[in-house]
Amino acid sequence: MLILRAELLGIYKANDFTDKKTGAVTIGKTKLQLMSHQNMQDGSTKMTLLDISIPDSKVKLYTKDKIGKTIEVDVAIIGDVKYYGI
Structure with missing residues (x-):
């Protein structure tokens, strides 16, 4: 596990995604x-x-x-330089 330290600018919920073929909804x-x-x-x-x-x-x-403020977030890496919270 890695810890990312950065300034928190905002918090938001991504839009939901609807698959056009199946109609299945993935919550943002x-x-x-x-x-x-x-x-x-x-x-x-x-x-x-x-x-x-x-x-x-x-x-x-x-x-x-x-x-x-500066916060710390537990992250992992996807690919070369993409982070996601864990």
Whole structure:
């Protein structure tokens, strides 16, 4: 497991998805919108916006009073550089 430390910008629920062929509905996940600050070799700072999906059981950990603050999120990696909350 990895821990991602970043500034929480917002919390939102993604739209539900309806499969056009079957009509099956997949409920949208709750996502954290994070700003990651990475210090570069030349002293500059690279900021990256990340949307991290989290399980419903962890939504209560990320309350609106944490917006604008640095938080830690348990994550795993999909592919090269995609994170998802665990």
